[in-house]
Each structure stands twice: as C-alpha cells, then as structure tokens.
Amino acid sequence: MSTSSSLHELTAAELADLLARKEVSAREALDAVYARVEEVEEDLHSFVLLTRETAERQAAEVDEARAKGEPLPPLAGVPIALKDIYCTKGIPTTCCSRILEGFVPPYDADVIERCRAHRLVFVGKTNMDEFAMGSSTENSAFGPTRNPWDLDRVPGGSSGGSAAAVAASETVLAMGTDTGGSIRQPASLCGVVGLKPTYGRVSRYGVIAYASSLDQVGPITKDVRDCALLLGALAGHDPRDSTSLPDPPPNYTRALTGEIKGLRVGLVKEFMEYQGVGVAPEVAEAVKAAIARFEELGAVCREVSLPHLNYSIPVYYILAPAEASSNLARYDGVQYGYRSADADGIIEMYRNTRNEGFGAEVKRRIMLGTYTLSAGYYDAYYLKAAQVRTLIRRDFDAAFEDCDVLVGPVSPTVAFRLGEKADDPVQMYLSDVCTIPVNLGGLPGMSIPCGFSPDGLPIGLQLVGPPLAEETLLRAAHAFEQSGQFHRRRAVPVRQRKGRRSAVVREG
Amino acid sequence: MKLTPEQVEHVALLGRIKLTEEERELFTTQLNSIISHFEQLQQLDTSGVPPMSHAVPVSDVFREDEPGESLSTEEALQNAPEQARDCFQVPRVIE
Numbered sequence: 001m002s003t004s005s006s007l008h009e010l011t012a013a014e015l016a017d018l019l020a021r022k023e024v025s026a027r028e029a030l031d032a033v034y035a036r037v038e039e040v041e042e043d044l045h046s047f048v049l050l051t052r053e054t055a056e057r058q059a060a061e062v063d064e065a066r067a068k069g070e071p072l073p074p075l076a077g078v079p080i081a082l083k084d085i086y087c088t089k090g091i092p093t094t095c096c097s098r099i100l101e102g103f104v105p106p107y108d109a110d111v112i113e114r115c116r117a118h119r120l121v122f123v124g125k126t127n128m129d130e131f132a133m134g135s136s137t138e139n140s141a142f143g144p145t146r147n148p149w150d151l152d153r154v155p156g157g158s159s160g161g162s163a164a165a166v167a168a169s170e171t172v173l174a175m176g177t178d179t180g181g182s183i184r185q186p187a188s189l190c191g192v193v194g195l196k197p198t199y200g201r202v203s204r205y206g207v208i209a210y211a212s213s214l215d216q217v218g219p220i221t222k223d224v225r226d227c228a229l230l231l232g233a234l235a236g237h238d239p240r241d242s243t244s245l246p247d248p249p250p251n252y253t254r255a256l257t258g259e260i261k262g263l264r265v266g267l268v269k270e271f272m273e274y275q276g277v278g279v280a281p282e283v284a285e286a287v288k289a290a291i292a293r294f295e296e297l298g299a300v301c302r303e304v305s306l307p308h309l310n311y312s313i314p315v316y317y318i319l320a321p322a323e324a325s326s327n328l329a330r331y332d333g334v335q336y337g338y339r340s341a342d343a344d345g346i347i348e349m350y351r352n353t354r355n356e357g358f359g360a361e362v363k364r365r366i367m368l369g370t371y372t373l374s375a376g377y378y379d380a381y382y383l384k385a386a387q388v389r390t391l392i393r394r395d396f397d398a399a400f401e402d403c404d405v406l407v408g409p410v411s412p413t414v415a416f417r418l419g420e421k422a423d424d425p426v427q428m429y430l431s432d433v434c435t436i437p438v439n440l441g442g443l444p445g446m447s448i449p450c451g452f453s454p455d456g457l458p459i460g461l462q463l464v465g466p467p468l469a470e471e472t473l474l475r476a477a478h479a480f481e482q483s484g485q486f487h488r489r490r491a492v493p494v495r496q497r498k499g500r501r502s503a504v505v506r507e508g
Numbered sequence: 509m510k511l512t513p514e515q516v517e518h519v520a521l522l523g524r525i526k527l528t529e530e531e532r533e534l535f536t537t538q539l540n541s542i543i544s545h546f547e548q549l550q551q552l553d554t555s556g557v558p559p560m561s562h563a564v565p566v567s568d569v570f571r572e573d574e575p576g577e578s579l580s581t582e583e584a585l586q587n588a589p590e591q592a593r594d595c596f597q598v599p600r601v602i603e
Binding site: 102103104106107199200212213239242243245246308311313314315317318325329332333334335336337338339343344345346347348349350351352354355358360363364366367368369370371372374380381383384385386387388389390391393425426429441442443467 | 511515516519520521522523524525526527531535538539541542543545546548549550552554557558559560561562563564566569571579583584586587588589590596598599600601
C-alpha cells in the first residue's frame, strides 16, 4: 500500500500494522520521517533538537528484536516527537529557555520511560513557548514555529512544535503538555487531534513544572485511533507523582465503536461567547455544523450554560502564575543551567542569572504570581480565585448530570498571524478562553478537526468529559471523525524557493 | 488597586528578577492592565465556598519507607555551573 517515501504520512496504527507484518522496517519509517524533516523543517522550525543517533539506535533495536521473533509492544518502531519539556536521560532538555541551555537530565520522566518501554523511536525535541507559557510558540528562546497550513501564521502554543510536526508529517506521533490549552489549542490551529487527559491520569514526574495543579501530559496525533493508542501507552499510576490516580487505565481503543446513539451532548454557551463576545463567525459555523452531524449520528444535543466560565481567564491568570512563581524559583544558577558571569554576591548572582536567562513572558508571570501571593494581596487574589475555581468545577459537575459530553470551539479564532498578539499579553491570554476552564476543573478535554475557514485554515472542535471519561471523548470523537474527511486533509507547508539548504540535523 | 513602578521594583526583588528601566515601565503598564481584569472576581459572592487547590480526590499519599536508588554525587553535580569538593559552588554569602 505504501512506498517507503510516503511512510511518514501514515498514521501510527497503519505504520504499526506494516511493521508487525514486516513489510517495512522501523529504520525505513524513520528514514522517511527524517527525509520529510529535511524537506520542510527550514520553513517550519518544529524541532529544537533532532535526536538522530538515538532514533537510529532505537529503530535498529526494534528491527533486530522483530527479526529474532521477540514479542514487541504494538507501537514498537513508530516515530514520536517529544515536546522539549520532558526530562530525557542523556538528551538535552531546555523547555525552550536560555536558563536551561546545556542542561542534560540525569533521569527520564515517567512518560519517557513509558515511551522507551513501548519501543517508540525518538525523532527529536519539539519547539514550545518558554516554560509552556504562551499560546503561539513565539515565546520560545529559539525562535518561533510556523503553521504548516500558512507559514505566516502561528501554530498555536505552547505545544506548537509538536502540533506542527504532526500536521506536516515530520513525525507520526507527538506528545505535548496542557496547562491552559497547550495541547488542544495548537492541535486545533494545526488541524490535528490532541487530548488533555484527566488531571492525574498521566504522571507529571520528570515533566518540567509550570503550574502543578493544572499541568497534564497528552498525545498529539493524526487521528483519533492514534490518540487512543498513545494515551494507552502514557496513562497509568506512578508512585513518584502524588497526584497520580490509582485507577488502572482501560484499553482505550475498545472505546472506538463508532456507536454514539443516545449520547447526550451539551453545547456550552460560554464557549461560544465569553462575556458577551462571540467567537469568529467561521468558528461558530463549523461548531454548529458539528452539532448537526452529532445529531445525524444519533446523539441528543442541547445548549447548556455554565455561568462561572465567564470568570475563567482571571482565575487562571491568578492561579497559574502564582504556582509558576514558586515552581520557577529553582532556576537560580546554582544546580543546573545558566549562571550569569556578572555576579557580585549571591543575590546579584540570582537576579542577573534570572534576568538574562528568562524571556519577557516568563518574567511577567513570575512578577504576577509573586505579586498576587505577596503579603496583603493573598486573600483578594489567590484565595478568591481558588474559590471561584470551585464554582467553575461545580458548574461542570451540574452540567454532567444531564450531559455525557460538553462541546464547543477550542479556540475563538483560526490561527493568527505571527506578531499579531505578541505585544499585547491580555489579547494573547484571551485566545485560551475555551480551554482554560477544563484545566481548572481537572477534566479531560480533546480537540478534533471539524472544518476549515474560507482561507483553508483548520478549525477544531472541543469535547470535554467528566473525570476519567476519556473513553467517552474518544468514542464520540472517533464517530464524528469517521463520518467525515477532515482528518484526511494534510498540510502542504513547503515554500517554493531556490537554493534551499537542508535542515541542520544534530545530536545532543 | 494600581501598581506603581516602585512596587514593581519591589516585586522584582522578591521574585529575584532584575529589571531594566524600560522593562520596569513596560511591566508596570502591562501588569496593571492584567490586574484590572482580576477586579471582576470581586463581583462574585464566594462566602462559604471552599477554595480548590487541585482537582484529584487523593490526599495524604504515602509509600513504604524503603530505601531506593538515587542519583550519585557525580550525576547530581553533572549540570552544576560551578562545583568544588563534591558541592555546588556559589558566590561568597558570609563576608
């Protein structure tokens, strides 16, 4: 069915099938992926590090094991791109910050151990907003990533590199993290599938912390089946993360039945308009068309209102920076990473190191969190926000008494232009208005393609479930996806130009 | 509540960040713009509502007190900007 030159375009499920039948080797699949990277990476900049030596060794080990007839996990030999936020033993990890330049973790994150156990092949580390703070990947210390559907536009963020790499077939699978929408929003803007699991479903051990009560790791993939497969590989209890849920994860692919008759779907009014301001017309239209499709498939749809969602943005921008200001205190130039050469005494060393090592958005959030937690302001800001967080979660709990799934847009607009919101933090923050409430609630949320704007830019549909309802989300998403063609459209990112140099491929 | 450039400077010291004069001006404007969005929370009556610090129904998670493997001194120090005698080295703290 495929020549080795198009292997990178396959889904993980398709590739895994060919690998298991020995029709292709892991090495051939990897070569196809790197050939694609050579072709498009100069334009996209999805990766900050390509781990070719590691990947070639991993692929060779899988091929050898398969030749010997050893039993292998289903995804063995499938290429995966890793957001540069997971500690990877022996492979540099920077969180796209100058303050972690040169840092080589001495241990693996839990999710990286799981990837290794599943014999996935590491293509490289992907670009992101510094410390996952941002919605466009423009806050990376190493320069922005471009959207494969339109190179003048952002891929979303903070997991923009992972989403762009999947959309452009520079990898087969990818992983991101999501604190306020950082998996779902870039997945939406790049026209791929992204899932933020229930808080606690996937271990945060070894994942560089931004806001610990909100951060979750999840898959970014070409379709829903791949999403279910990768979630199955990542999920599970980890005693090293005290917020890790003990419930054993189910076999998520069994949820993909195609059957959603009677599924109760709620369209969230506050996702369609925040404080009275509606989402872009093309986004509203695509979401309404998706609702109509769900009804055709036998779901029962209604509109629901969760009034406290109108307070999500201030709640998030109090709580997340407060947690960040504490989490990022560790970057002080003592144990790892960058240290300013200009240091007269220890306090000056801390301040100069952090001033030179952090970018503007990170400093802004550290300042914000330090301020709201400081003496005299704690009750007015932090405590108040934590109380409103309870009200938001109660709104969700009430809605889930009558609904199995809540839906709405992922992002109020399609991908915006590079630089468009870079100087206006408040406008940038508003782009996460539909995704933030889901993190505050600790709920599972998913983005799947549901249409294209007149300019050909992808639009995502968000599905949200009660705690641990990943199977319901996957079942609904799969039924929707299989009833249409959106997931088959692929971005064509190559800019035609003369004298293109090949992308730099280096190993850490 | 409105932040003055002097307060911004104080917060920067607390957060161990050093701002240039330009950054202090810019952050004063931007932080005030962000904080003005927070005021709307005061409209809500939250008396008697418990604060939510995280979303999972687990607490007091303990494990058996069994010794396990940990990083060697060499591994722990491998990323240190400066080290001496198996320790992280910092500028002089006590004069």
